[in-house]
Amino acid sequence: MKKILTSLFVLATFSLAKNIVYSDEIISLYLHQNDTKVVGRLLPTNAFEILEEQNAKVLVKINGYLNPKSPSVIYFNNSQRIIVAAFSKNIKLNFSQIKKGKNGKWDKVSIKIWADKKDFFKDNKKMLSRAKELFSNNCGICHALHSEKEFSANAWPAVFKSMVNRTGIDKKDQWLIIEYLQKNAKDFKIK
Ligand code: HEC
Structure with missing residues (x-):
């Protein structure tokens, strides 16, 4: 019985585990799965989560920080211009705010967006x-x-x-x- 419970537990944790990956090259980003118009670029070495795969595209979740002075860029931390992803200026982006930045520090946000499927890596x-x-x-x-x-x-x-x-x-x-x-x-x- 204990064995079964343990394996169920392992199975549950395994299926809940996030699929976090990295790319060593620039990845093109799209608003919708079938779009050909590139609206942004995800830069190498940054972690992102794969939520879904459809043909040659993946739906990814990108976390980072948003500087109010450059709202089309997601940064790696809350104060330095280390770019995780950069988007076209005239695109309406649906960021979710995770945490409001205090004392001039940038807000923590995430965005779900489509990306080209490539050979991603489990670590960087x-x-x-x-x-x-x-x-x-x-x-x-x-x-x-x-x-x-x-x-x-x-x-x-x-x-x-x-x-x-x-x-x-x-x-x-x-x-x-x-x-x-x-x-x-x-x-x-x-x-
Ligand atoms: C073909 C020769 C050459 C190569 C290769 C080269 N450099 Fe330079 N570097 C120079 C010269 C000459 C200077 C002196 C200033 C100038 O000419 O602009 C210099 C100056 C510098 C400076 C001082 C300028 C400053 O802003 O303080 C830095 C830093 C520097 N290089 C970094 C790099 C980096 C990083 C790379 C690799 C991407 C690189 N260099 C490759 C020739 C080179």
Whole structure:
């Protein structure tokens, strides 16, 4: 009897477990399942939940923070410009507010939206090591490698973009490396 109960319990927890995944490349986002018009982009290394799969699309839930000054961007934490997903400006988006930000901190929100189905990953460790390797192999050729900790999370995108054209870094890996640098910046905050 105890065995049966335990297996039922395991089964229940298993089916309740959220399907949290990560992508190492940019994912296109759509308002409806059959849309071809891209309304946003989900950036690499960020967690999202898969709610449903339909043909080549997945319905995903993205959590993050909304800065009232840029309401078409979901950020990773409540104060730094580390982008999780960015949307077209003239699109009506249905964010659900999870928690109101206090003292000028941004509101915690989530959004359900359709995305292209790809080979997603169960964690982002390997892609972050690949990003570190790409950064180390490409950014220390002409001068000593600048440390991840040398710049703030907000400063890294511009610094990186001003230099990336001098490297052979593939266009599809650029946001992977930017996210890696921001998440290892000197002032990075997890929340
Ligand atoms: C082809 C040579 C070359 C490569 C490759 C290169 N850099 Fe530079 N970097 C330079 C030169 C030259 C300067 C001096 C300033 C300038 O020319 O803009 C510089 C300056 C810098 C600075 C100092 C400027 C500042 O804003 O303080 C940083 C930081 C930097 N590079 C980061 C990087 C990163 C990150 C990469 C990899 C994406 C990279 N570099 C790849 C040549 C290179």
